[in-house]
Amino acid sequence: MKQLLLFILIGLLVNNLQAQSFYSDNGTAEFTSSVPLHTFTGTSSSLTGMIKTDERTVDFFLDLETLETGNAKRDKDMLLTLETDNYPFAEFFGNITTPFDPDALNEEQAVKVQGNFKIHGVEKEVEVNGSITVTDEGLKVQANWALNLEDYNIEPPSLLIIKVDKQQKIAINILLKPYTEEKN
Amino acid sequence: MYRSLLLFLTILLSSSTLFAQMQRTRAVKDGPVDELFLIGSIAGMSTVTNLEAKNLNTLIQHNFGTVNGGIESFYGLDQGAAVRLGIDYGVTDNLSVGIGRTSVEDNVDMRFKYTILRQLKSGKIPVELAIKGDLGVNTQKEQRFDFSFQERLNYFASVMVARQFSDKITLQVSPMISHFNTVLIETPGVQPENTHYAIGMGGRLKLDERKSLTFEYIPVIGSRTEGTYNHLAFGFEIETGGHVFQMFLMSGQWFTEQHLLAKNTNNFFEGDFRLGFNINRIFSLGKK
Secondary structure (H helix, E strand, O other), X not given: OHHHHHHHHHHHHHHHHHOOEEEEEEEEEEEEEEEOOEEEEEEEEEEEEEEEOOOOEEEEEEEHHHOEOXXXXXXXXXXXXXXXXXXXXXXXXXXXXXXXXXXXXXXXXXXXXEEEEEEOOEEEXXXXXXXXXXXXXXXXXXXXXXXXXXXXXXXXXXXXXEEOOOEEEEEEEEEEEEEOOOOO | OHHHHHHHHHHHHHHHHHOOOOOOOOOOOOOEOOOOXXXXXXXXXXXXXXXXXXXXXXXXXEXXXXXXXXXXXXXXXXXXXXXEXXXXXXXXXXXXXEEEEEOXXXXXXXXXXXXXXXXXXXXXXXXXXXXEEEEEEEOOOOOOXXXXXXXXXXXXXXXXXXXXXXXXXXXXXXXXXXXEOOOOOOOOOOOOOOEEXXXXXXXXXXXXXXXXXXXXXXXXXXXXXXXXXXXXXXXXEEEEOOEEEEEEEEXXXXXXXXXXXXXXXXXXXXXXXXXXXXXXXXXXXOOO
16 A cells, blocks of 8 residues: 555656646737638737647637737627627647657657637537647747638628638647746 | 545546646736727717727718708708718827818818827726817808918817726717817808817717717807807717718717817707718728
């Protein structure tokens, strides 16, 4: 029994010591939306993310009210469509499913991440292709994917009678820095 | 004892991996109150709401004859419309400039609005404060006189203070002054005033995220031209996409406040009001 206890204690200690976390709350998230003859982008610089390389977990969320398209009326429409009073975040939590070497310095590594993406109160399992580059500063993370609004019960807004495209291109770019404190 | 400790440690060990998600916290904790008014004017009176940087508002303002003409004039619609066409541009988030032309007196006006204070959600700044200036030129060909450019000028200035008292109610007070370099004696024995002062009042009752009821009232303080009345308007506005449509009943015929203040000869309470509507279309001309 004592040995088991010792094993668990060591396990807990090792788990904390090895917990290699990278975190930032000022990454960039961008969506591109199009209607006939017109394309506009919404950008936020408040993307929050954490990657734990030992656990291979990827955790991102964005306060949707930080997205700006450059037109306050359009921003208001967007927030009403996303019902941000009820569902303020877009969030993803998942795992890196392809090989990733945290010691490969300055090498852009293509990765696949699988997990749950949640927006507008609807959660779906998704697989996202991206890249991680290990640098002296931390992990540079980039990813692009397409979001189908109808999958998340989001009624595509319209500009007059022209509906915005159901497919929204999403891109994120963030530099996650080494992080030692428990964020919870 | 051992069992309890073992259980505790096992739960701790597993929870550190099972519940590893970060706590979701809001990034927006404070900031300016959104949209005290839907747009920069109610019917004719300006609001504290300013344009964002690099946003362009194209504005068409109309009103018709007074409704008390009855069905014979189709409640004023058969009479010619007074129209102001204008554009305003957000130079910065605090400063906008604009130009417009009104069909009445062919008045061309240039204006600016500068936001000094924004009301904050936290209440640290409880009001929104802006100033406005407008310079007009009467370009109408005058048969009787040969006015110089200087004599054709008219001016307006106001300080606008507004507060959103709740999610639904916004009220504004606007001390204002208008001045006309030249006034004509249209009625024998009635000497028009060159300068008028008023305390304008406006308000918005939000019905939902896209619709509001509004009012504006411009009571003149001190001496005024005989035969003129305080301007009053009640409106309904609706926002769709980048458009704001405004429909209203207003006593004054103009969309420039110097004229509403000094030249309104219609008494709203005697049925001398007219139907009008404004169309605002806001374009984004680039990222800030």
